[in-house]
Amino acid sequence: MAGLEKRVLVACGTAIATATVVAQKVKDIAKEAGVPVQVVQCKAAEVRGRISTFNPDFIVATTPLPKDLGIPVFNGVAFLSGIGMDDLKAKIIAQLKGEE
Amino acid sequence: MTDNRPEAKRDQSEARHHWINEDLVIIPMQANSAEEAIAQLGARLEAAGRVKATWAQAAIEREKTFATGLPTPEVGVAIPHTDVDHVLQEAIAVGVLQEPVAFGEMGNPDNTVPVKIVCALAVAQSELLVTLLQQLVEMFQNPGVLTAIANAQTPSEIVELFEHHIQI
Numbered sequence: 001m002a003g004l005e006k007r008v009l010v011a012c013g014t015a016i017a018t019a020t021v022v023a024q025k026v027k028d029i030a031k032e033a034g035v036p037v038q039v040v041q042c043k044a045a046e047v048r049g050r051i052s053t054f055n056p057d058f059i060v061a062t063t064p065l066p067k068d069l070g071i072p073v074f075n076g077v078a079f080l081s082g083i084g085m086d087d088l089k090a091k092i093i094a095q096l097k098g099e100e
Numbered sequence: 101m102t103d104n105r106p107e108a109k110r111d112q113s114e115a116r117h118h119w120i121n122e123d124l125v126i127i128p129m130q131a132n133s134a135e136e137a138i139a140q141l142g143a144r145l146e147a148a149g150r151v152k153a154t155w156a157q158a159a160i161e162r163e164k165t166f167a168t169g170l171p172t173p174e175v176g177v178a179i180p181h182t183d184v185d186h187v188l189q190e191a192i193a194v195g196v197l198q199e200p201v202a203f204g205e206m207g208n209p210d211n212t213v214p215v216k217i218v219c220a221l222a223v224a225q226s227e228l229l230v231t232l233l234q235q236l237v238e239m240f241q242n243p244g245v246l247t248a249i250a251n252a253q254t255p256s257e258i259v260e261l262f263e264h265h266i267q268i
Binding site: 013014016017018020021024061062063064075076077079080081082083 | 162165166170171172183204205206207208209226229230233234237240241243
């Protein structure tokens, strides 16, 4: 399915701040990996609604989310702290490229 | 030497906002908990006219729900902040704790982070918080910067480090 656009939802707590930082990182990674991507940000409380309307392939969050969302959720805090950033980047690239 | 270089010009501009000054730095800071640390920095921000009296309690409450501790390769950092309604003028207050205190880890509340550097962020516009956060994250990931902050001997060293990295 090369060339198919991936949809990524980025969620944070209340403000839009950390989600914006993480969303930019995800866009940069997708560009580097050559995968077209659409990134949408939301607040944690809006996640379920956005899953049904936006239908994301996966979520990157900087705040805890319910475990039963049915799609992969990655902790995006590594992009803020720098710890585990390479590992997270590798996981996101694998998701973007669809590793089935 | 063209005129259409707003970024380059802005660095030299007198209008550049000063996010931090020596009155907004506490070293060494003594606190037994995250709440105490936030309250001390909130008091400095309030005394400097940067936040309303409600800021500290609001930031303490927000920290309980949305923790801001960040484990970094060098020194644990926390960036407590709260709604723009409590802010009068943009500022960063920084405390370097003599002994680290536990902050909840951002995005992972079951964990705590031993935090030595607390950066209280007072931001009156949410768009500005985004830019500030981007620059702070880059600053924190710049090798040696957090160690330099943790080892600073005077408030002016810390002011210089932030003035160098925060260019908004």
